[in-house]
Amino acid sequence: MHAPLLKHINQFLLKPMDPAEEKAVTDRFALKAYRKRQYLLQAGDSSSKNSFVVSGCFRVYVVDTNGKEHNLQFAVENGWALDMGSLYKEEPSEMNIEALEDSAVLQIERKAFYELYDNFPVFDRYFRILAENAYIAAQKRLIRSHSFTAEERYADFIARYPHLVNRISDAKIASFLGMTPEFLSKLRRNFGK
Amino acid sequence: MHAPLLKHINQFLLKPMDPAEEKAVTDRFALKAYRKRQYLLQAGDSSSKNSFVVSGCFRVYVVDTNGKEHNLQFAVENGWALDMGSLYKEEPSEMNIEALEDSAVLQIERKAFYELYDNFPVFDRYFRILAENAYIAAQKRLIRSHSFTAEERYADFIARYPHLVNRISDAKIASFLGMTPEFLSKLRRNFGK
DNA sequence: CGTCTATTTGAATGTACTCAAAAGCGGTGG
DNA sequence: CCACCGCTTTTGAGTACATTCAAATAGACG
Numbered sequence: 115m116h117a118p119l120l121k122h123i124n125q126f127l128l129k130p131m132d133p134a135e136e137k138a139v140t141d142r143f144a145l146k147a148y149r150k151r152q153y154l155l156q157a158g159d160s161s162s163k164n165s166f167v168v169s170g171c172f173r174v175y176v177v178d179t180n181g182k183e184h185n186l187q188f189a190v191e192n193g194w195a196l197d198m199g200s201l202y203k204e205e206p207s208e209m210n211i212e213a214l215e216d217s218a219v220l221q222i223e224r225k226a227f228y229e230l231y232d233n234f235p236v237f238d239r240y241f242r243i244l245a246e247n248a249y250i251a252a253q254k255r256l257i258r259s260h261s262f263t264a265e266e267r268y269a270d271f272i273a274r275y276p277h278l279v280n281r282i283s284d285a286k287i288a289s290f291l292g293m294t295p296e297f298l299s300k301l302r303r304n305f306g307k
Numbered sequence: 308m309h310a311p312l313l314k315h316i317n318q319f320l321l322k323p324m325d326p327a328e329e330k331a332v333t334d335r336f337a338l339k340a341y342r343k344r345q346y347l348l349q350a351g352d353s354s355s356k357n358s359f360v361v362s363g364c365f366r367v368y369v370v371d372t373n374g375k376e377h378n379l380q381f382a383v384e385n386g387w388a389l390d391m392g393s394l395y396k397e398e399p400s401e402m403n404i405e406a407l408e409d410s411a412v413l414q415i416e417r418k419a420f421y422e423l424y425d426n427f428p429v430f431d432r433y434f435r436i437l438a439e440n441a442y443i444a445a446q447k448r449l450i451r452s453h454s455f456t457a458e459e460r461y462a463d464f465i466a467r468y469p470h471l472v473n474r475i476s477d478a479k480i481a482s483f484l485g486m487t488p489e490f491l492s493k494l495r496r497n498f499g500k
Numbered sequence: 501c502g503t504c505t506a507t508t509t510g511a512a513t514g515t516a517c518t519c520a521a522a523a524g525c526g527g528t529g530g
Numbered sequence: 531c532c533a534c535c536g537c538t539t540t541t542g543a544g545t546a547c548a549t550t551c552a553a554a555t556a557g558a559c560g
Contacts, residue, residue, distance in 0.1 A: 235428035
C-alpha cells in the first residue's frame with residue numbers, strides 16, 4: 115500500500131532507505147480517499163497535513179481579495195498536495211486543496227511529520243531535494259509569466275504537461291496560467307488543438 | 308570572518324552546530340570580493356558555486372529570447388546568491404549574477420558543497436528549510452503577479468522591502484516586478500513616491 | 501431528458517507596452 | 531569647481547494584449 119511513496123522517496127536518494135526508515139514511513143502515512151470535489155484542505159483550516167497522491171488529481175488554489183480563484187498547482191499521481199506555508203506554521207491555511215477526481219492519498223499530520231525529521235535525517239535530504247526542485251520550477255514559472263504572452267504560456271503548458279491537458283478543464287488551466295477562461299478559449303480558436 | 312554565515316545557519320536550527328560542523332563550514336567557504344558591476348556568474352558558465360552575501364548587493368537575472376532582462380532576485384547581506392538549477396546539475400548556468408555594489412561573499416564550489424551534505428546531515432536540514440522558505444515566497448510572488456495590478460505590486464514591494472527601495476534602481480525594481488521602467492515611472496508620478 | 505456547468509463568441513474597455521525624445525543626475529577629468 | 535558624458539528617469543502618443551460583461555452554445559451528469 116505504501117509502495118508508491120517508498121519508491122518515490124528512494125528515487126531521490128543515493129542509497130535507498132533502510133528498513134527502520136521505511137517502517138517510519140509506513141507507520142505514519144495513512145491511506146485516505148477523497149471523492150471528486152471533496153476538499154483536502156480549506157482556507158481557514160488550522161489542522162495541517164501533507165498528502166502524497168497515489169491516484170487521482172487535486173488542485174491547490176487561493177482566493178484573492180476580489181473573490182477570484184488562482185490555481186497554483188495541480189497534484190497528480192506521485193506528487194505532493196499541501197500548503198507548505200501552513201504545514202510549517204501553526205497558522206490557518208490560506209490555500210484550498212480540492213480533489214478534481216476521486217483520489218487516494220497517503221497522508222501524514224504535522225506532528226507525525228516532524229517526528230520523521232527529528233529521528234531520520236534521510237527525510238531532511240529527501241524533502242530538501244523536493245523543495246529545491248519546487249523552487250526551481252517556481253522560478254521558471256515566474257520567468258515565463260514575465261516574458262511570455264498568454265499564447266506562449268499555453269503552448270508551453272501543452273508541451274510540458276500533455277497528460278494534464280485532457281484531464282483538467284480549460285478554465286482551471288487558464289487560471290493556472292494567469293489568464294481568463296474566455297481568453298484561453300480565443301487562443302484555442304486561433305491556434306489548432 | 309565566517310561569523311555571519313555560522314550565525315545565519317544556527318538561526319534556522321533547533322540546536323546550534325557543534326564544533327566539527329562549524330569547522331566544516333569555515334574550512335570550505337572562502338571570502339571573495341566583487342566590485343560593482345562585476346559578475347559572480349554569467350549565463351553559460353559551467354562552474355557553479357554558492358555564495359552567502361556578507362556585504363553588498365547582487366541581482367540574479369535571466370535574458371529572454373527577445374534579449375530582455377528579467378530580475379529574479381536581489382541578494383543582500385545574509386542572503387544567498389546562486390543559480391540553484393545549475394548548482395545541482397553539471398549544466399551551464401542560464402542565469403547571471405551581477406554585483407550592484409562593491410560586495411563580499413563567502414563562497415563554496417559545488418564539489419565542496421556536496422561534501423557538506425555527505426558528511427553532516429545538519430546541512431540537509433538547513434538548506435531544506437531555506438529551500439522551503441524560498442519556494443513559499445516564490446509561490447506568493449506568483450500569486451501576486453496573477454492577482455495584483457502593476458501598481459499593487461509596486462506598493463507591495465515598497466511595504467515588503469523598504470530597505471531596497473532606495474538601494475536598487477527603479478528600472479531594476481520594475482524588471483523584478485514584471486513591468487517596464489516607463490510604466491513604473493508613471494505609477495510613481497500618480498501615487499506619491 | 502432536463503439541469504447544471506463549461507466553453508465559446510462578441511463588443512467595449514482597460515491596463516500596460518513600445519518607441520522616441522527630453523530631462524535629470526552622478527561621476528570624472530580638466 | 532565646473533563641464534561634459536553616460537546612465538537613469540520621465541513624458542507623451544499610439545498601440546497591443548488581455549479583460550470584463552453579457553449572452554449563446556455545447557457538454558456532462560444524474
